[in-house]
Amino acid sequence: MSNDAGARELGRRAFLKGAATGTAAMATAAPGLAEARARTDEAAAPEAAVAAPPPNASQIARELSASPPASLTPLVTRPGSDLMVEVLKQMGVEFAAANPGSSFEALQESIVNYGDKPNTMPEFITCLHEETAVDMASGYGRAEGKPMVALLHGTLGLQHAAMAIYQAYYGGTPMLIIAGRDDGFIQAHTADDMAAMVRSFTKWDAHPKTLPEALAALQEGYRQATTAPTGPVVVVLDTEVQKEEAGDFAVPAYRPPVIAGLDAAAARRLAERLINAKNPRINVGRLRTPQGVRQAVQLAELIGASTSSQATVGPMSFPNRHASCGPGAATDYDFTLGLEIGPADVALMGPTIASIAATRDKMGVAFGGLRAKPSPPTAPLAPMAVKIGETIGLDAEASLPGLIAAVQILLTAERRDAIAKRAALTAAANRKANVEGVRKALTVKRTGWNSSPVSLARIYAELWPLIENEDWCLASPSVLSGSHHRELWAHNKPYSYLGLPPAGGIGYGAGACAGAGLAARERGRIIINIQTDGDMNYAPGALWTEAHHGLPVLSIMHNNRAWHQELMFLTFMAGARGRGTDRAHIGSTLRNPFIDYRKMAEAYGVAGEGPIEDPALLRAAFKRGIASVKAGRPYLIDVITQPR
Amino acid sequence: MSNDADTRKLVGRRGFLKGAAVAPAAMAVSAPELADAQTRVAVQAAAAASAGATAVPAPTPEQVARETSATPPQTPTPTVKVPGSDLMVEVLKRLGVEFCTSNPGSSFEALQESLVNYGDKPNTMPEFITCLHEETAVDMATGYGKAEGKPMVALLHGTLGLQHASMAIYQAYYGGVPMVIIAGRDDGFIQAHTANDMAAMVRSFTKWDAHPKTLPEALDVLQEAYRQAITAPTGPVVVILDTEIQKAEGAGVAIPTYRPPVIPGIDAATAERLAARLLAAKNPRLSVGKLRTPEGVKNAVKLAELVGASTATQSTSGPMSFPNRHPACGPGADTAYDFTLGLESGPADVAMMGPTIASIAALRDKMGVAFGGLRASPAPTTAPGGGGSKIGEKIDIDAEASLPALIAVVEKAMTPARRRAIADRVAKNAAANQKATVEGVHKALEAKRVGWNNSPVSLGRIYAELAPLIENEDWCLASPTAFSGSHHRDLWNHDKPYSYLGPQPAGGIGYGAGASAGAGLAARERKRIVINIQTDGDMNFAPGVLWTEAHHGLPVLSIMHNNRAWHQELMFLEFMAGARGRGTDRAHIGSTLRDPFIDYKKMAEAYGVAGEGPITDPNELAAAFKRGIASVKAGKPYLIDVITQPR
Amino acid sequence: MTLSSKLAIVFLALAAAFAGGASAQTAGDPARGKTLYFDHGCYGCHGYQGQTGARNLVGTNSPIIAKPEVFLFFLRQRGNFLPMIPSTAMPRFSEKALPDPQALDIYAYIKTFKLDAPDVASIPVMGQIEASAARAYQAGR
Amino acid sequence: MKIVIVSILALGFAAGGAVAAPAGGDPVRGKQLYYDHGCYGCHGYGGQTGAWNLVGTSSPIVNNAQAFLFFLRQRGGFSPMIPSLAMPRFSEAALPDAQALDIQAYIKTFKLDAPDVDSIPLMGQIEASAAKSYDPGK
Structure with missing residues (x-):
């Protein structure tokens, strides 16, 4: 591509007329310089300005007949992109966030116009930066534990959202990224293997060649995103596949993934150890969905175990003010079960992104934390060595139903009331610990209570x-603002706190957010x-x-x-x-100058x-x-x- | 690293400073106080101090003693006499780098400190420019590079910085804009911000990259990077600078003298041939595209005036081209040109075209992305920007570098007779071009x-x-x-x-x-x-x-x-x-x-x-x-x- | 059906419309037409007053604007082609998307456009631009 | 070597501050310097928030001029490889004695104005909510 390809500039008048006939007559008489300009450019066309005299008869005829371009495509009654929207609808995708781009114009048109209730499930969310679109999908994924769609425009979209995709990968956030590809239009926006640019920090990607393949790829992408290790997946959709006639091709039914949990025997053995323990404890890390959290609560209540929770540092963990959550009456636990976390005698730990990092990183970037060489102990965010007895490499959430069933079988009448007694003691001890913890925290957080500029502890306290x-x-x-919510607030929902970037x-x-x-x-929630x-x-357009x-x-x-x-x-x-x-x-x-955020x-x-500046005005x-x-609002x- | 690695975090508010001082010494984690660290730099190494927050009472005597003695960590790295980053700033100063745009990050804290504090006039040449997004930092370097035809520096923080700026880097590559990108790397700090081969992420859309292992090597690499950026095909280059090198002892390390690159132009024979054709032509024409520096534009004007050629320009659609209302610029008195010389542009009988990014694309694209426009399969004719213009003989040599030789030969071959003929032609062309300009403006105004x-x-x-x-x-x-x-x-x-x-x-x-x-x-x-x-x-x-x-x-x-x-x-x-x-x-x-x-x-x-x-x-x-x-x-x-x- | 035969049919229909003086459609309401002109994005390519953008709607005696029937016929056209690459050509407005009464409202609104462009000579700034074009070139400046 | 310094310092105190006490600083200039040198960054604008309390403390570093100056000039000996948030060193070149004492004078104007927990109604509400039993619905 010659050096001055970028320097072509298209006259104003000609840009529309040129486009209509552009495809048919590409020969540029005078060296009409079209500026390859927009994310969605125009065909090059002679730049002579059109005078305003009235069009003569032949112009009208040409206008009316509007000689169709060589590549005549018959009217599409059932476009491929409609079926794609149908597939997303069936999988329950609520939103598709995007910064608009021509490589997915067909899919955007279908989202906006297809169906009896157009532009709902999924609804098109307009973002001012692709980075915001993917970060929104991260926020949604961490709050709900299931994916939404982020739409990106070709090579530029993937580059513009690269850091946001990397953070979704590192955080294991389920997300379905669709990248539009228009190989016949602006060449800088397309590539043979676009997904290669982000392959080393995405979980799975596909580039389907036909409409049936594309529909299957969207479904497989959803499955991959929601199967442990959860994470962002990329499906590249060519504009031809979006625009082609689907005829009477039926949308395939979606088969949800089956995630392996404990088998019956292992569940029974574990249930026995839980039931026989005098002072059982369950440490709960970050599970996958709210369903998992509900089952962890059910298990803890069934066994009368005391529990520890990650709810104050991230989503999908045990409600931290639940009666069972806290040190419990006695801290000499004789059996500790870990759900996606240690320390524990037995820990159920599903696979993490680190387990697939090598297969995805074909470029050999070898990101810190995911590479073979262990991260130095001094490094923050480095995994801390935590004592774990036996690790079972199975998904904790998927194992809970079996474990609960096994426990229920073993529950005899006298075991039930022993557990009830223990549960009451645990609840009282935990509540006392809670109240003391809050009291101690407040004594510290009161320093600077009335100071101006406003102390951060005052903000968190006034909000509660x-x-x-x-x-x-x-x-x-919240770490940069002191994380005061951790001691002062009750984190009883899977989405109470969505954690750090x-x-x-x-x-x-x-x-x-x-x-x-x-x-x-x-x-009906508030954020x-x-x-x-x-x-x-960075992207205030949010x-x-x-x-x-x-x-x-x-x-x-x-x-x-x-x-x-x-x-x-x-300093x-x-x-x-x-x-x-x-x-x-x-x-x-x-x-100099200060930014005025209002x-x-x-x-x-x-x-x-x-x-x-005056803390008294906060409330x-x-x-x-x-x-x-x-x-x-x-x-x-x-x-x-x-x-x- | 387990799935909930992101829940293992740093230490709460109180501890974050105190803990930091002694962190390297005592890493034993008593109660696993997990706090979420989140910033681009995340807070210091976690030493979970005592679980309870310290009350506010006055510090006891031994606290004072410990505070004042501040037992240094086990591996005290003595403060260096001459910080390595000072020498890096000196290298950039001598290269004439005016600005360094950046969104701050800890992986280049040492280099930023030197930029801000080193030298008799600190924070000038280069001056640290604060940006709110890395994308803006690189786009600013692109705007500056296009306007001045020479590079400035954009400073990015590790893996996140390269990702945040990758579209802007891709555009600098596609536009062939000279630029030196420095990415800080801090392998011992937040692991998500470092990688073994960070530049691999952007290798397929940068011209050159290097990851020096020592301070002397780093100084050489910075100079080589500058040379690579300004040598045709010009474009963005990436230098990875480890924090260890930025903080290394620089005393005794000499700053290498900078040898500017020699960009080859046409040889004497070709210069003779082209000069002859230009002088022989009754109605010569120059087709001037996008040259590299303002110096090149000056020489193109000089050549046009010398041989009395009418010229075509691209200055209304991009930088570094022929002034569009110069008397030589326009259709000229007679549009039957008998010889057209192209400078980085067609249409032309003979065109000098330096190498473009497309010529190195395959070599750089190890990932096999194969960007449209740079890949083997030619762009479909329907694609905008796809059409090239007719060139007779294409000489694969940098036009700007060839102009001085060509001008010298033309001046030598000038005879009084030729001078008179040329002067006459120049006058006719000037009048015709002026008329064309005025008519063009009037027609345009009529439409607008x-x-x-x-x-x-x-x-x-x-x-x-x-x-x-x-x-x-x-x-x-x-x-x-x-x-x-x-x-x-x-x-x-x-x-x-x-x-x-x-x-x-x-x-x-x-x-x-x-x-x-x-x-x-x-x-x-x-x-x-x-x-x-x-x-x-x-x-x-x-x-x-x-x-x-x-x-x-x-x-x-x-x-x-x-x-x-x-x-x-x-x-x-x-x-x-x-x-x-x-x-x-x-x-x-x-x-x-x-x-x-x-x-x-x-x-x-x-x-x-x-x-x-x-x-x-x-x-x-x-x-x-x-x-x-x-x-x-x-x-x-x-x-x-x-x-x-x-x- | 080959390309040329399609063109033939188009011409026949066009001729009929012109010659037959098809029944005058009921006149549209320009006020409603103004909002529809915005909602359907006509302003997008023709400018808010039909004077800027790609195709003038004012100061032209093209039959598409001259006669409502031809205007309607023109809107319903181009059903049969969808170039693979994005296009900013005149879109098709089907009956479903833009029923006839609404199309006639838009038509009525377009009829209210007037070419109010002053001529070049009467615009001082244009005079300055022309003068500067005529000035001799000074290298340094 | 470290232990020696500490002992000299201790002697200095014990000897009843025989060393000539440098003239008191000017808190008004001190306020600007406290901002320019970024002290607010870790100690908060009022010396109460952030990492280390400067208010309501009898620590000689805050209250005694030589100890303050000595403490600022300390830690010349190390710059850890990874970024650090510890107390920076303030050399004479960067912060001459007079200015340092201005800062100390300004620090001395700080008062611990934190009301105690029981006198803050809001804190009562927070404690009450903590005492509430868990209600899964909400």
Whole structure:
């Protein structure tokens, strides 16, 4: 492709007329320079400007006849993309988030127009950046434990969303990514093997050649995404396959995956050890779906075991204020069962992304944490060596039904009341531990209570009484704002807290909260988003998507006016080198000018207030915010906060 | 790493600092206090201090002792006398790198500290430019590279930085824009941010990459990277710098002297041959495409004037081409050219065409992605941008590097008789070209007057109103213009190498805002102003670039082409819906920015950029543009929101 | 059915419409037409006042605009082709998507467009542009 | 070597601060320097939030001028390879003594204004909710 291919520029007038006849007559008389410009470009055409005299008879005839292009394709009555929408509908895909692109124009048209209730299940969600579309799918996937669709436009879409896809992979979040491919149009947007660019950080990908293959690939993609190790999958859909006539091809029925759990014998053995234990304990990590969490609660109640939970650090774990959750009456547990976590005498640990990393990483990138070489002990996020007796490499959630059934068989009358007695003691001990824990936490968190800029503990504390009786979901990563919710709030739902950005990538928070907002809107939930300023500034367009689709997201800015982690590191570096600690703010802070987040929100159509510097004003503002989001209108409150 | 690795986190608030000081020493985890660490850099190594949070009472004496003695970790790395990163900054300084755009990250904290604190005039040449997204950092480097024809540095944080900027890197590659990308690597810190071969992720769309293992090697690699970036085919290069090397001891390490690359031009024989044909021709013509540097453009003008050739230019559709209103530029007195010499462009009898990215694509694409336009199978003729133009003899040599030799031979062969004939031809061509220009403008204005008083505002009116206001300024139109009708091509005088920076190199939306800010960096140092006709879809990808413009005082006047849609998609979808005979009134779903409309003046003000609008009455344009130009000439970026006709 | 035969049929239908002075359709309502002109995206390619964009709807005596029947016929056209690559040509508006009464409302609204473009000479800024084009080239500036 | 420094320091205290006490700093200038050098970054604007409390403490580092200066100049000896959030070193070049004392003067103006738990109604509500028994529905 000659060097100046990019330099062709198309005149205004000609762009439409040229397009109509473009396909038929490509010969450019004068060297008409068409600018290969848009994500969806035009055919090159002579650039002479058209004068405005009235068209003569021959022009009218040509206009009317509109000589069809050489590649005449007969009218399509049942386009392939309609069947694709039907397949997604049958699998219960609620949303398809996308930044529009011509390579999936046919699929977008079907989503918007096909069916008796068009643009529902899946509903087309308009995003201002592909990164936001995939981060929304992450937020939704972590809250619901099942995939939604993110639509990306060819090579550019996959590149624009690369970091978001990497974080979904690292976090094992189920997601169905569809990349449109239009091999005959703008060449820079297509490639022979587009998915190769993201193969090393996706779980599975396919590039079907025909419509039947495409429908099967969408179903297999959904299965792969929801089977342990869950994660993002990519299906590349050519525009020809989307636009071709399906005729009377029937949509294949979807067969959900079968995930292997404990066999009956193993379940019985484990049930016996649980029943015979005097002081059994169950450590619950991150399960796959809300169904799994319900069964873990059922098992704990059946056995009267005390439990530990990850609910305060991520989704899909044991309700942390459940009567059985806590240290229990006595901490000398004689048998510990681990569900996707240690320490435990017996731990049910399903396969993780690390187990498939090598097969996917054909490029040999060898990401840290997924590569053969173990990560150094000093590295944060590195897996901590935790004592596990016997590890059973089976999916914990899939094993629970069998285990529960086995336990129920063994439950005799006197075992039931022994368990009941133990359960009562455990409940009382746990409640006492809860109350003490909160008391101790409050004594620490009261420092800086009335200080301005506002202390973060004050924000989390003021929020709790206002959301306690709401169906809330804290969707934003909280470690940068002190994670005060962990001691003060009750995390009793699978989606109470959606955890940190899986690969520690900043920019994930805004999109994830909007994605959780999609799930919330359909279920009468509200989303709490303690939004760090650095994270918001990558793709703030998520605010417009929240306004456009009426997502119930309350964003409270943790506005410390910096990428504060960097500021602290740089101050240390400058100190270590004995120079310019007063210049460490260069490049690591958002000063001069300060960004006005209320104005930014209002620019996107989101009601907002602030900046609030006086902590006494917080409660009233939060009340207004909660009222607004409960009425389906997102709301943003800018709070100037202590940096940590 | 188990599935719930992401739930194993760092330590709670209190512990995060105290723990950090002693972390390397004592890693034993008592109670597994799992806290979620999340930032790009995540907090220090976790040493789960005592489970309970410390109360507030006054520290006991031995706490004071421990505090003051601050037992250093087991492997105390003595502070270095001369940090390695200082030497890296010195290498960049001597290469003349003016700017280093970046979104901060811990994997290059040492290099950032040196950029900010090293040298008698710290944080100048290169100056650290703060961006809110890595994509913007690389797009700015692309805008600067297109305007100046030489590279600056973009600093990215590990795997996340390369991923976040990968579309912008792909566009720099596709457009052949010279740029040095440095990716920090901290293998001992957050594992998700590092990898053994990070550059593999972007190898198929970068020109060259290296991962030096020692400080001296790193200094050489930085110089080699600069050379690779500016040697044809120019393009983006990646250097991975480990934090160990940035923090290594640099005392005694010499900074290598930089040897600029020698880019081969035509040999003497070819120069003789071409000069002869140019001088023999009665009506010679030059076809000038996109050269590499402003130096090349100067020589092309010199050659045209010497041989009295009429010239064809691409300066109205991209940078580094022949000034389009130079007397030599245009059809000339007689369009029967008997010899046409092409410089990086056809149509031509003989064309000197340097190597393009396509020539190295296969070698770089180890993953087998095979991008369209760069793959073996030729682009289908229907594809836009696919058509090439007719070239007789193609000489695979860099045109710019060949010009000095060619000019020398022509000057030597000049005789008084030839000089007179040429002078006569030059005069005739100049008159003919002038007439053609004036006629062309009149015809264009005739067409563009339609819709002149329309509200929403016609795009022709915007470009026309700007023309007289910027005519006497040193301006650079940095934004792609195909969506706003490219009216500058007929109405404006493109007489500088940076007059118009051309389209998105790979047709990727989101490039425009960053490229304009990048051109603003070059403009700030050279008293230039940047005109940015900003489409709304493009602005909405990474609008944080407005803050960077305000923070660094970049002279960028952004005029919103606000048609409240990704309008190309709306038209395509309407056609699709029409073809399927359903819901053309629903084609706006997913392709428009309606309900609510975005207020770009308010968005600009949120980032600290002065703005006005939305303007719907075209008669208000001139006054608004005057205010805007005055503001940017005073070093303050300005945004004017104009509600426009969609096309 | 070959291409040329298709064209023949089109011409016959067209001729009939012109010659026969088909029954005047009931006049459309421009007010409703204005919202429909926006909803169906006509503004997208023809501009809000029919003067900008790809094809002028004002100051033209093309029969498509001149006669409502031809306008309706023209909207229903092009059912039979869908080029594989994205196109911004005139879309087809089927009866289902845009019933006749609504199409006539749009037609009525289009009839309200007037060419209000002043001529070049009366626009000062255009004069400045022409003057600058006529000026001699100074290398340095 | 470390132990020696500590002992000298201790002696300094024990000897009743025989060493000449440098002149007190100016809190107004100190406030700006506290911001410029990023002290707020880890200690909070009021010295109460963040990593290490500067308020309501009798630690000599905060209250004694030489100890404060000595503490700032400390830790020249190490820069760990991985990013660190520990107390940075503030060399004389970066932060001359006079300015350091200005900062100390400003730190001394901090007051522990945290009300105790029982006097904050909100905290009562939080404790009450913690005491509530688990209700699966909600």
